Amino acid sequence: MNxxxxxxxxxxxxxxxxxxxxxxxxxxxxxxxxxxxxINIPNAPLPMSRDLWNTINATPxxxxxxxxxxxxxxxxxxxxxxxxxxxxxxxxxxxxFAISTFDPRGSQVxxxxxxxxxxxxxxxxxxxxxxFGYQPNGVNYxxxxxxxxxxxxxxxxxxxxxxxxxxxxKGIRNADNIQIVVEISASSSQxxxxxxxxxxxxxxxxxxxxxxxxxxxxxxxxxxxxxxWGAKGAYDYEQLNxxxxxxxxGSGRQYxxxxxxxxxxxxLSIFVGNLAMFLSRKRTRQ
Amino acid sequence: xxxWEIAQGNSIWLALAGVLLVTFIVIGLLTKLPVTLRRPLLxxxxxxxxxxxxxxxxxxxHMVLDHGVQVPENFLTDLIPNIINPLAQDLSALLFGLGLFxxxxxxxxxxxxxxxxxxxSLALLISTLSMMVFGFWSxxxxxxxxxxxxVYHHLFDGVYQNMDAAMFSLIAFFILSASYRxxxxxxxxxxxxxxxxxxxxxxxxxxxxxxxKVPDYGLWSNFRIETWSSWILNIISSPxxxxxxxxxxxxxxxxxxxxxxxxxxxxxxxx
Numbered sequence: 327m328n329x330x331x332x333x334x335x336x337x338x339x340x341x342x343x344x345x346x347x348x349x350x351x352x353x354x355x356x357x358x359x360x361x362x363x364x365i366n367i368p369n370a371p372l373p374m375s376r377d378l379w380n381t382i383n384a385t386p387x388x389x390x391x392x393x394x395x396x397x398x399x400x401x402x403x404x405x406x407x408x409x410x411x412x413x414x415x416x417x418x419x420x421x422x423f424a425i426s427t428f429d430p431r432g433s434q435v436x437x438x439x440x441x442x443x444x445x446x447x448x449x450x451x452x453x454x455x456x457x458f459g460y461q462p463n464g465v466n467y468x469x470x471x472x473x474x475x476x477x478x479x480x481x482x483x484x485x486x487x488x489x490x491x492x493x494x495x496k497g498i499r500n501a502d503n504i505q506i507v508v509e510i511s512a513s514s515s516q517x518x519x520x521x522x523x524x525x526x527x528x529x530x531x532x533x534x535x536x537x538x539x540x541x542x543x544x545x546x547x548x549x550x551x552x553x554x555w556g557a558k559g560a561y562d563y564e565q566l567n568x569x570x571x572x573x574x575x576g577s578g579r580q581y582x583x584x585x586x587x588x589x590x591x592x593x594l595s596i597f598v599g600n601l602a603m604f605l606s607r608k609r610t611r612q
Numbered sequence: 613x614x615x616w617e618i619a620q621g622n623s624i625w626l627a628l629a630g631v632l633l634v635t636f637i638v639i640g641l642l643t644k645l646p647v648t649l650r651r652p653l654l655x656x657x658x659x660x661x662x663x664x665x666x667x668x669x670x671x672x673x674h675m676v677l678d679h680g681v682q683v684p685e686n687f688l689t690d691l692i693p694n695i696i697n698p699l700a701q702d703l704s705a706l707l708f709g710l711g712l713f714x715x716x717x718x719x720x721x722x723x724x725x726x727x728x729x730x731x732x733s734l735a736l737l738i739s740t741l742s743m744m745v746f747g748f749w750s751x752x753x754x755x756x757x758x759x760x761x762x763v764y765h766h767l768f769d770g771v772y773q774n775m776d777a778a779m780f781s782l783i784a785f786f787i788l789s790a791s792y793r794x795x796x797x798x799x800x801x802x803x804x805x806x807x808x809x810x811x812x813x814x815x816x817x818x819x820x821x822x823x824x825k826v827p828d829y830g831l832w833s834n835f836r837i838e839t840w841s842s843w844i845l846n847i848i849s850s851p852x853x854x855x856x857x858x859x860x861x862x863x864x865x866x867x868x869x870x871x872x873x874x875x876x877x878x879x880x881x882x883x
Contacts, residue, residue: 368824370828470697
């Protein structure tokens with residue numbers, strides 16, 4: 327027994343004091359392998375993802391969907407897949423939509439993504455979709471469009487034309503003509519919509535994984551019509567799109583393999599770290 | 613493609629110059645005010661601004677037909693899109709400008725006086741100015757050479773966006789290091805926390821692989837990892853977060869009232 331314990335000691339000490347650069351190297355390898363050789367993780371869409379998909383899919387012809395794209399490339403692993411999947415659904419179902427952002431950098435990022443998806447579906451700017459641009463003052467913007475969308479936004483952000491002159495805005499006057507506002511965000515900007523949007527207008531939230539838990543109370547109280555939870559949410563939405571022929575696989579499924587591998591490594595590292603601590607304590611007591 | 617000048621006309625420059633002039637005059641007058649008068653003036657402005665929103669929210673509404681849609685309004689509601697929103701947009705733009713001016717001044721002084729880390733300040737000045745010049749040149753003016761668009765594209769999409777993504781990605785390495793070194797089960801509470809975290813983590817990643825053969829309908833669905841994960845989030849975590857939100861909300865309300873009524877110590881000029 328004593329011999330065994332003595333043999334464990336160097337290994338335990340090594341495990342307790344492992345160089346962090348070795349951990350970093352392991353992480354790089356673990357993420358690189360499923361990135362180079364993609365693996366498909368079985369998935370069951372969460373109810374909150376399904377609810378958002380159903381709400382957008384039920385958009386009648388006389389309403390638009392407003393995508394508030396408050397994200398930049400630092401969270402593209404999660405938000406880009408979500409927005410791409412939503413855009414695929416909107417364009418394949420010929421739903422009119424508008425984009426806006428609360429982040430000055432988000433405007434260009436959203437435009438790049440919408441333009442790339444629009445090419446695939448032949449969506450035309452001004453006719454099928456419109457950009458409301460950067461909105462620096464969230465509270466007044468949301469309160470304003472609740473009353474008069476045309477007067478609040480005035481001109482689109484690309485052509486700089488009066489909003490009422492664009493065919494996409496035909497019959498759209500205020501928040502009553504919006505089927506749902508989807509806040510695609512890396513922060514807690516969904517509160518603008520929850521707090522200040524006209525009651526009765528649905529709000530969805532596509533967020534990073536760290537932001538999702540604090541949004542759940544609003545989903546269970548039906549203040550949010552649905553939530554896309556990080557990369558898993560993007561994968562869910564793509565799966566729903568594929569099942570209903572409203573889109574194809576994208577970065578959501580592509581990133582799920584490396585993400586799952588990284589999660590597995592985190593779980594393993596917690597287990598090994600604790601095991602080393604327990605065995606070390608046991609040896610000390612003996 | 614229309615450009616800004618074509619869409620708005622040359623009068624926009626006159627309007628901008630006028631707004632800037634008025635702003636400088638107002639700021640100049642404010643700085644000339646005796647300190648004893650500044651606080652009551654700002655308190656009054658804060659109170660009036662807050663009062664507008666309170667009255668707009670609480671005053672009774674009547675239904676108005678607006679472009680074929682019945683909208684509940686009172687006499688203040690229309691002011692939001694017509695006056696308050698443009699005013700708030702202008703103020704936000706002015707604050708951006710003020711922040712930019714302050715940032716540039718500090719870093720310009722760092723470079724001129726060659727203070728410690730002045731090279732970083734120089735990098736900031738060059739980055740900011742180049743992005744501003746090529747951004748405005750590319751966006752606000754229709755008649756510009758093609759290379760201007762290319763430079764802007766390389767600066768924003770090629771450099772900035774990728775650096776932004778790279779910085780954020782570094783978090784993954786720290787999470788792994790922290791989970792290995794710091795996440796230790798030393799108590800009963802810590803073991804509950806870790807078990808919950810493990811189930812939620814599995815539910816959001818490859819948990820489906822483990823319970824893939826378990827049917828996702830009827831009683832059997834209760835044995836799937838995703839169900840456990842959803843149960844923890846919706847039944848355990850959600851009420852806790854809601855309780856925290858209530859506390860934060862009440863605190864925010866109390867703080868908001870104090871600032872609005874001008875009784876919060878230190879809210880205006882630190883006195």
